[in-house]
Amino acid sequence: MKTFDELFAELTERARSRPEGSGTVAALDAGVHAQGKKVLEEAGEVWIAAEHESDEHLAEEISQLLYRVQVLMLGRDITLDDVYKYL
Numbered sequence: 691m692k693t694f695d696e697l698f699a700e701l702t703e704r705a706r707s708r709p710e711g712s713g714t715v716a717a718l719d720a721g722v723h724a725q726g727k728k729v730l731e732e733a734g735e736v737w738i739a740a741e742h743e744s745d746e747h748l749a750e751e752i753s754q755l756l757y758r759v760q761v762l763m764l765g766r767d768i769t770l771d772d773v774y775k776y777l
């Protein structure tokens with residue numbers, strides 16, 4: 691289990707060290723257009739899960755949306771502070 695900030699630190703390190711077999715590295719290499727499509731896809735799955743699925747499944751879909759948002763942030767070099775200043 692990890693927090694939003696801990697996941698972001700982990701993904702930032704993946705982007706820096708580019709380990710073999712990392713899905714995050716592949717997602718970053720795919721570019722902002724593909725990253726944005728993944729955000730939209732996961733957001734749709736969250737919506738459907740919220741209406742029709744269990745709490746457990748909804749929570750899993752939300753985790754995937756948070757991951758996809760973080761990949762997009764890294765793709766555009768947006769930091770946590772860039773976002774948090776608006777919260």
Ligand SMILES: N=c1c2ncn([C@@H]3O[C@H](COP(=O)(O)OP(=O)(O)OP(=O)(O)O)[C@@H](O)[C@H]3O)c2ncn1[C@@H]1O[C@H](COP(=O)(O)O)[C@@H](O)[C@H]1O
Nearest residue numbers: 697700701704711712713714715728731753754755757758
């Ligand atoms: N939290 C996540 C995470 N959430 C979602 N995903 C990816 O998103 C996929 C699920 O999304 P989809 O519904 O789009 O499934 P899919 O279409 O079958 O997946 P793809 O073919 O598009 O990869 C998963 O199979 C993962 O590939 C994640 N991939 C990685 N992480 C975490 O990110 C960290 C770094 O991971 P790696 O870069 O893979 O080492 C680790 O801590 C992981 O736990």
